[in-house]
Amino acid sequence: MGFDELAVDASRRLRHALVAAYGPDVGGEATADAVAYAWEHRDRIEAMENPVGYLYRVGQTAARRLMKPGRVLFPSVPEHLEPRVEPGLPAALMNLTEMQRTCVVLVHAYGYGQTEVGHLLGVSPSTVRSHLDRGLTALRDALEVAHESR
Amino acid sequence: MNPVETQVAEYFSWLEAEVRQPEPIPLRSAQETIPSGRRLMLAVAAGLLLIVAAVSFVIYRQDDVAPERSPDTPSTTPITTPTATPGRICRKNCQGRRPHLRAPRPNRRASPVR
Numbered sequence: 459m460g461f462d463e464l465a466v467d468a469s470r471r472l473r474h475a476l477v478a479a480y481g482p483d484v485g486g487e488a489t490a491d492a493v494a495y496a497w498e499h500r501d502r503i504e505a506m507e508n509p510v511g512y513l514y515r516v517g518q519t520a521a522r523r524l525m526k527p528g529r530v531l532f533p534s535v536p537e538h539l540e541p542r543v544e545p546g547l548p549a550a551l552m553n554l555t556e557m558q559r560t561c562v563v564l565v566h567a568y569g570y571g572q573t574e575v576g577h578l579l580g581v582s583p584s585t586v587r588s589h590l591d592r593g594l595t596a597l598r599d600a601l602e603v604a605h606e607s608r
Numbered sequence: 609m610n611p612v613e614t615q616v617a618e619y620f621s622w623l624e625a626e627v628r629q630p631e632p633i634p635l636r637s638a639q640e641t642i643p644s645g646r647r648l649m650l651a652v653a654a655g656l657l658l659i660v661a662a663v664s665f666v667i668y669r670q671d672d673v674a675p676e677r678s679p680d681t682p683s684t685t686p687i688t689t690p691t692a693t694p695g696r697i698c699r700k701n702c703q704g705r706r707p708h709l710r711a712p713r714p715n716r717r718a719s720p721v722r
Contacts, residue, residue, distance in 0.1 A: 482623055532623070539622055543615045551616075566613040567620030597612040 464503075468510045469493045472517055474570070475578055478563030479556050480521045481531030488521035511580045550600035558593030561586050 472492055477485035492513045496503045503509045532548035544550075551559055560579065564570040565586075572590070576583040610618070 477623075482626075533626075535619060536622065539618060542610055543619050547612075547615055547619055562616060563620060566616045594612060597616070601612060601615070603610075603612055 464509060465493060465496060468496065468513055471510050471578060472513055474568045475514055475560060475564060476517045476521060478567070479518070479560045480525065482533075484521050484524045484529070484531065487524055488517040491520035492517035508577065508580070510578055514578060514580070544601045544603075546601055547597075550597050553600060554593050554596055555589075557589045558596065561589040562593040562597065565590055 469489060469492075473485065473489040476488045476492075479485065480488060495516045496509070496513055503512065506512055530548075530552075532551055534548055535543050535545045551563075554562065557579070561575055564575045564578070565572065570578070572583045572586045576586045579586070
């Protein structure tokens with residue numbers, strides 16, 4: 459795979475993962491930083507076994523630099539999505555741990571498999587499953603849908 | 609109520625659409641933010657303010673400029689103690705005791721020899 463193809467593929471997956479973790483604004487900026495870093499160090503990145511996993515860490519560092527205390531990561535639910543989507547969903551997502559949020563969103567919003575998420579985040583599929591279960595449980599508790607939809 | 613998985617999927621599909629295609633602000637609505645009558649009033653007010661500022665500046669400059677005279681030609685007017693010009697407002701608030709304009713320098717060449 460050439461660098462251009464790698465960059466296109468990596469930037470799409472990176473953006474999904476970073477938006478899942480840090481929201482559209484910070485996640486988008488962090489993706490741009492990670493892709494710029496990949497371009498600057500393309501020889502080294504191309505030779506890596508898991509370049510996207512490495513660039514995810516680069517994006518994480520950039521995102522943590524961009525994060526400010528009290529910053530709202532996810533915009534509020536628009537009126538036309540109610541009542542299908544609970545208005546408390548963005549706040550509930552914010553209360554999850556970064557790993558739980560990333561796993562829940564990558565699997566259920568972007569349709570990634572657990573192995574793929576594990577590869578992207580640099581963890582095992584069983585770890586992903588664990589974070590996913592805990593994240594979903596926390597979301598159900600926060601939105602009080604635990605017993606109705608199970 | 610929808611399961612949380614569905615809610616997350618629906619919320620993020622909206623978020624993706626929102627991020628990729630931000631709604632452009634129509635030019636017409638941006639122009640209509642200030643109604644046309646109000647725009648006209650603002651323009652007239654700004655124009656008047658500009659005219660008043662220009663007139664004030666010209667008057668201020670005229671007050672400060674002393675009559676020019678070549679240094680070589682001796683003054684034909686007798687040297688007198690300058691007094692306040694009647695009918696003009698002294699900006700130094702001296703109530704007519706001090707000259708309104710800067711006093712002309714005494715002509716040393718025309719002064720009597722000691």
